[in-house]
Amino acid sequence: MTRRLPVVLALVAVGLLFAYPFWWLVSASLKDRSQVFDNSLLPSVFRPENYAEVWRAVPLLAWVGNSVAVGFAAAAAATVSSAVVAFGFARFRFRGRNVLFGLVLATMMLPAAVTMVPVYLEWHAVGLATTQVPLWAGNLFGSAFYVFLLRQFFLGLPAEVFDAARVDGAGPWRQFRSIALPLARPGLIVVFVFELKAAWTDLIRPLIYLREPELYTLPRGLKAVLDRFGQGGEAQWELVMAASVVATVPMILLFLVAQRYFVRGTVTQRVEE
């Protein structure tokens, strides 16, 4: 135990270093404008009104709603479609399967920035370039990393249960729905929470696609708050910080609820490779 003490002390120091910016954020969001920069740990006058003020100044509630809607649509689409595709790769033999799966792995390495412009032009061509649809609809086709991850889950299931189901007359779809999906639940949750987080924190696609402030997701809205309240002598940083807290807290809660899935996903993400 005594040999552990220096390690724990070092970790406490690092932990404080990592926790301090959070503390600063929440504390600044409750401060008076004149105090934001004074680096005191606690506000001398508590101003929860900052939250009401930013709430009145911008459509924060609509942004939260948009982020929830887009996030859940993106996560549900990615989970269902990736599970279907992964089951196809894991369970059935067909000509071209290995080449196709090689392509799946190759797209994992493709820089996203390369398809940014042409994919926008596709949405533009079908008249959906200024809607929220491009923020989630691409997920309906399964995404490489999740296909890879769920395929590992399905490969880990014993073949006998599928054989038994087949003898009982269950077709491929029934085997998928009634056996594979329930057993792969931990993997499905990993995909869901990962994609929920990715959609909730994304800025670049909302910047490209969303024009109307009413359609903004939280990060896009937060950028607008920063552009409006974060400049010049009239800057109102306490409002920017309050909006930042609103954007951050749901992700912290999500993590605390689904912590082990995040860690598992992060680890499978890279190590299994």
Next chain:
Amino acid sequence: MTSAREARAGWLFVLPWVFGFLLLTAGPMLYSLYLSFTHYDLLKPARFTGLTNYREILTDDRAATALWNTVFFTLLHVPLQIVLALGLASLLRRAGRSAGFFRTVLFLPTMTPPVALAALFLLLLNGQNGAINAVLGWFGFTGPQWTTDPAWIKPGLVLMSLWTVGSTAVLYLAALTRVPGERYEAARLDGASPWRQFWHITLPGISGTIYFTLIVNTIASLQVFTEAYTMFFGARPSTPAEGDAALFYVIYLFQEAFGSLRMGYASALAWVLFVVIAAITALQVRLSRDYVHYEDRS
């Protein structure tokens, strides 16, 4: 199930991905390659201009600045991230039962939306009265003007990026726990110092994971966008003091495509980025042959 039925079922299940690949990857890449030889502003049909876009990139000062900024950031950010994550993972490994708690603390920053992170660090990095310079002041250092001095903007962004080192540290922790303990015992019996143990057992044991994070983090770092864009671009006009010190490649690509509506030029920029990333990845793959051990892959 006959093999014909099995094959049909297999194809039906993977069909969504095949469609997605054609619609969102292969199709767009061909389209983008074509566009890179054209002038296209969305208003008039694309006009074929041959190699004009690529020739323009060669003489475009902002493209050169953007590429240099990006490579500079990557060279600083990726190694620091790996070394720091390795250090934190080694600490966590020896933390015993409290490891779970500290893992959570280290992981939480990675959940912060990058826009919120950027807004927050714009204040923490503030040169006059930001918290980071205040801490440096305790130790007698006068901190630089992180957000306005062009020489310090990129180091400031790197410093900020280290706050999200937690997810890499968690990966390394998982890899460390899989290195067989007997090796350390054998080494201790032979009287190997902790440093020698680290160098000859730990590093080879997790080299596969380090290698993978090197590649993934490099690809991600060469496409860095959100934090720098949030802090220095958008409705905020960048001041002459900042110049283009935070102009990263994807930011420039984004501005050309969606600000100036130069879709052809932006496509050519994208292809240059693709080639740069592919070349760097290929180089890393090649170097890895000599240094990466895949013993548990047998």
